[in-house]
Amino acid sequence: MGIPCAHACSSTISEKQILLIYKNLINFKHMKKTTQLWIFTALIMLFNLFIFLTKVGGERLLLYVSDLLPVLCAIVALVYLFKAYQQFKGFDFAKTSWLLTFIGIVLFFLGESLYAILEIGIGSDMNENFPSIADYIWCAGYIPLFAGMALMFYGYKKGGFPMGNTKMYGFLSVVIAIIAFAVIVFLLIPIIKDEETDFLSKVFYLYYPVGDVLLVIPALILMYITSLFGRSTISMPWRLLALGYICFTVADLLYSYLSWQDLYGSGNPIDLAWNFGYLSIALAGLYQMELMKSLNERVDL
Numbered sequence: 001m002g003i004p005c006a007h008a009c010s011s012t013i014s015e016k017q018i019l020l021i022y023k024n025l026i027n028f029k030h031m032k033k034t035t036q037l038w039i040f041t042a043l044i045m046l047f048n049l050f051i052f053l054t055k056v057g058g059e060r061l062l063l064y065v066s067d068l069l070p071v072l073c074a075i076v077a078l079v080y081l082f083k084a085y086q087q088f089k090g091f092d093f094a095k096t097s098w099l100l101t102f103i104g105i106v107l108f109f110l111g112e113s114l115y116a117i118l119e120i121g122i123g124s125d126m127n128e129n130f131p132s133i134a135d136y137i138w139c140a141g142y143i144p145l146f147a148g149m150a151l152m153f154y155g156y157k158k159g160g161f162p163m164g165n166t167k168m169y170g171f172l173s174v175v176i177a178i179i180a181f182a183v184i185v186f187l188l189i190p191i192i193k194d195e196e197t198d199f200l201s202k203v204f205y206l207y208y209p210v211g212d213v214l215l216v217i218p219a220l221i222l223m224y225i226t227s228l229f230g231r232s233t234i235s236m237p238w239r240l241l242a243l244g245y246i247c248f249t250v251a252d253l254l255y256s257y258l259s260w261q262d263l264y265g266s267g268n269p270i271d272l273a274w275n276f277g278y279l280s281i282a283l284a285g286l287y288q289m290e291l292m293k294s295l296n297e298r299v300d301l
Contacts, residue, residue: 081282
């Protein structure tokens, strides 16, 4: 009777060890994916910076890199956003929020693609023909992006999740107010007062920075709320989304000013901010995908 008992105990220990190894392999696999995407992001940024600094291949290659690299980065973001969306089992507010984020980046991708076709394929002068159809599509993309974050905030609040203290919201309000004041005084008002700029161009010059600020605000709030859950893995997707939107904001502020002054051209260093913004959003999608995979595996076990 002793031998079967020993055999049973040995079998139980073996099963636990196998389960532990399996979990470790899952964690390693997850870590490897995120590491690979971080490395890919670093390589893309180094390549972008190298082309800009050396101008190897001349202005033509600079044009191709400036117009096509954002398309590639947007595709990477779309792939991981869609994978993150697929990991949600129930169609709740969280899944809808990530779907809206995906739709917003789809529109950004279409804008990037049309911009490249117009400038490379047709040879259109994008400064002279501002705003183009690409700008209309880009502007439309802000609507689902903002709606997705507003829905997530509403879902957290309705679900009774911790929302933080008022002091932090007060601090964020002061920071946002200072940034908004600087943008209004140094960029928006001068553009509005410029008599040489037509009304439609003014609308788009103003839309981009205002739209970006409206994306950054809820992204920062959601980053703060998810940080209260006690695990950095939960807040990481929102940290990266906020970083991506901040990159868009910086790039669009500089673009609005440079384009208004007729100083923007292909290969401008602000392209790095757009590309890094897309790749940050791709990383956000990957971290969310891995988070949901981990949760789903725990439920299945």
